[in-house]
Amino acid sequence: MSVYECSEHMDNFLRELPKCEHHVHLEGTLEPSLLFNLAKRNNITLPDHFPPTIEDCAVRYNNFADLQDFLDHYYIGMSVLIQENDFYDLAMEYFTKAHADGCLHSEVFFDPQGHVERGISIDTVVEGFNRACKKANELFGTTNKLIMCLLRHLPAESGLKTIQDAHKYYESGILHGLGLDSSEKPFPPHLFTECYQAVKDKFPDVGLTAHAGEEGDHSFVSHSLDLLKVSRIDHGVNSQHSDELLARLAANQTMLSLCPLSNVKLQVVKDVRELPIELFFNKNVPFSINSDDPAYFGGYILDNYRAVHTRFGFTGEQWSKIAMNGINGSWCDEARKQELRDQVQAVHDKYKGLI
Numbered sequence: 001m002s003v004y005e006c007s008e009h010m011d012n013f014l015r016e017l018p019k020c021e022h023h024v025h026l027e028g029t030l031e032p033s034l035l036f037n038l039a040k041r042n043n044i045t046l047p048d049h050f051p052p053t054i055e056d057c058a059v060r061y062n063n064f065a066d067l068q069d070f071l072d073h074y075y076i077g078m079s080v081l082i083q084e085n086d087f088y089d090l091a092m093e094y095f096t097k098a099h100a101d102g103c104l105h106s107e108v109f110f111d112p113q114g115h116v117e118r119g120i121s122i123d124t125v126v127e128g129f130n131r132a133c134k135k136a137n138e139l140f141g142t143t144n145k146l147i148m149c150l151l152r153h154l155p156a157e158s159g160l161k162t163i164q165d166a167h168k169y170y171e172s173g174i175l176h177g178l179g180l181d182s183s184e185k186p187f188p189p190h191l192f193t194e195c196y197q198a199v200k201d202k203f204p205d206v207g208l209t210a211h212a213g214e215e216g217d218h219s220f221v222s223h224s225l226d227l228l229k230v231s232r233i234d235h236g237v238n239s240q241h242s243d244e245l246l247a248r249l250a251a252n253q254t255m256l257s258l259c260p261l262s263n264v265k266l267q268v269v270k271d272v273r274e275l276p277i278e279l280f281f282n283k284n285v286p287f288s289i290n291s292d293d294p295a296y297f298g299g300y301i302l303d304n305y306r307a308v309h310t311r312f313g314f315t316g317e318q319w320s321k322i323a324m325n326g327i328n329g330s331w332c333d334e335a336r337k338q339e340l341r342d343q344v345q346a347v348h349d350k351y352k353g354l355i
């Protein structure tokens with residue numbers, strides 16, 4: 001349901017526009033090609049109901065009934081990640097694609113509990129991902145931060161243990177944030193108050209965020225703000241149903257990390273056009289545009305920008321504001337933010353009069 005055309009100039013502008021990604025799960029960047037390679041390399045037999053070929057994956061991934069249906073595949077997919085090098089290769093594939101899409105700063109999620117419960121140590125996971133963050137910076141000049149997520153379908157005690165295991169990585173600055181993901185509706189934010197408090201007490205500078213308002217209603221968003229003290233919200237689309245919450249997000253400039261193609265693939269909406277993106281823009285609620293689990297949802301960050309453009313037809317001015325909001329909501333230092341803002345301004349000026 002594309003309404004607006006994406007002219008050649010606009011397409012170039014969107015690619016060159018310096019982008020920040022705040023909502024991508026590294027395990028969700030596991031393309032079927034790498035998944036099958038790693039299964040072979042590590043002698044992993046996938047269950048019979050997992051799609052047996054790359055082509056079958058494409059069909060199955062186009063037919064998720066909802067978030068849980070996707071997650072059931074996502075957890076099987078990640079079972080092929082065993083060695084530190086597997087985590088490194090996975091993250092390098094993502095950083096390479098993100099760089100080609102004009103993404104200059106990525107804050108990436110990972111799910112340590114999904115690996116530790118299979119007998120993989122958190123050190124294997126973090127060391128592999130951290131090595132890739134450093135290599136991508138060296139190769140592409142991009143900046144990258146790791147956000148550890150807790151799985152909300154597991155008890156808070158498991159979350160607390162994971163936080164303990166990650167202590168040295170928060171202390172050394174290898175981990176920059178804490179997030180909360182997995183099945184939303186049955187596991188509301190209040191269950192994790194103690195986990196968030198534990199990190200906040202020990203590491204007050206660590207960024208806090210949580211998935212909320214993807215399938216859960218707007219109270220999941222306000223409770224994440226009130227109880228978990230998060231400074232960002234992942235998804236947050238259901239904030240649209242509360243004027244009071246919208247006013248609060250705007251007043252505090254709390255950024256929502258939106259994932260348009262994910263919302264379509266997981267049946268949150270039928271088409272990107274139905275998302276409240278114009279409402280958020282007009283109400284001054286800051287948001288960034290992200291890919292969530294691009295290997296499963298058929299598009300990386302630029303595909304998501306394009307999908308939004310063809311539905312909403314934002315002007316160059318509006319796109320530059322969206323890019324600036326993404327920079328302001330990032331967890332990099334002020335010097336890096338200024339560098340990124342200057343680059344947005346330069347691309348904006350280059351395309352003035354052309355788009």
Ligand SMILES: Nc1ncnc2[nH]cnc12
Pocket residue numbers: 025028067074181182183211214262292293
């Ligand atoms: N979209 C999503 N929502 C909740 N948990 C996730 N884990 C990976 N992708 C997710």
Ligand SMILES: [Zn+2]
Pocket residue numbers: 023025181211234292
């Ligand atoms: Zn997500």
